[in-house]
Amino acid sequence: MLYKRSSELFIEASKVIPGGVNSPVRAFKGVGGTPIFVKEAKGAYLYDEDGNRLIDYINSWGPMILGHAYEPVVNAVIERAKKGTSFGMPTELETQIAALAISMVPNIDKIRFVNSGTEACMSAIRLARGYTKRDKIVKFSGCYHGHSDSFLIAAGSGLSTFGVPNSPGVTEGTAKDTLLANYNDLDNVKALFEANKNEIAAIIIEPVAGNMGCIPPATGFLEGLRSICSENGALLIFDEVMTGFRLAKGGTQELYGIQADIVCFGKVIGGGLPVGAFAAKEEIMNYLAPLGPVYQAGTLSGNPLAMAAGLEMLKALNADAGIFKSLEEKTAYLEKGIHRVLSETAIPYTINRVGSMISVHFDANPVYDFNTAKNGDNETFKKFFHGLLNRGVYIAPSAYETWFITDALSYADLDFTIEAIAAVAKEL
């Protein structure tokens, strides 16, 4: 495949945008080469500026769970845009999407909308600190909760790609309030609580991690965190920015039967527009301004275009009783196919999957935390990525990202992908 026009556009972009991109992983630093510039997308496919068609396994990093340019969402946005694009005043739409989200997700009474997953997690932490009157938080190495200061400590995602554990600009004062634990290691969390008695406001976790590849919680891990929080007066925050409205209607709280105290959303809840949200029981949410003392605000929060898109997306997911099963079956089919072709080679690999989140790690050992994720062979991953790209299959340009399956993928697309992987595997 040719990427001449994309290369030209990247040169132009690099003159006026740092690194030519507005979010670092897009720059292909983790895999080398030039980012692909998208012209348009429909269903399971991206069409780039050189006229190539790519099967998309990123799907805008999660939101396009029903495929690109999903008509009910597109139409809702067009119709709303004709009536004004932002008011900074309440609209009925906000109540409609809030009520629907609350009806789908267990254990939440109220929800507040923001503009990104970062904002959702950042605000959830402030709320937890305000509510508990404590400063420290526990986060897990390799988990990414957006780019706000408290979270840029051993974060996954783009930070892993670049091997930068902490970002300059995050002050020591901020970093000292973020305690780091290993994913799937309850003893580690218990030790932190022992050493910081009555100081920890919350544990924040990706209940299925997706920013060091896909890493499922070990049996009993989330239950253990729930108990530790309850015993110590700390809040359990589930960052469901990736998993919310993807792994089940009610997210991982439903999937694993665990109650979180605060839940963060992003990605799917906005149907592809910039939306995040955080939600909890009334007692906690009423701590937010204007009812309570914890301040949080946004000029474009609850934006009518974004709310219209999110509402149509949630309605579609809520109305389709078989959607999460269908996504699971497609992803399981892909997983089986990848196993089939890779097991015929000598390449060491591990596949992790939960529902429609899946990742391939080039290491034979189990991948259950950030350290084991880092054991993967990045050189093999780079060749794998480019081999697939040359065959029209677009996976995330980093070994530390999960793939997001869209229901727009047909079984023919999945077979095409598995055959492409078989061909690439011969070149590794």
Ligand code: PLP
């Ligand atoms: N939390 C998780 C689990 C994420 O994966 C991400 C982004 O990928 C975020 C938070 C931040 O969301 P956003 O990029 O919308 O700010």
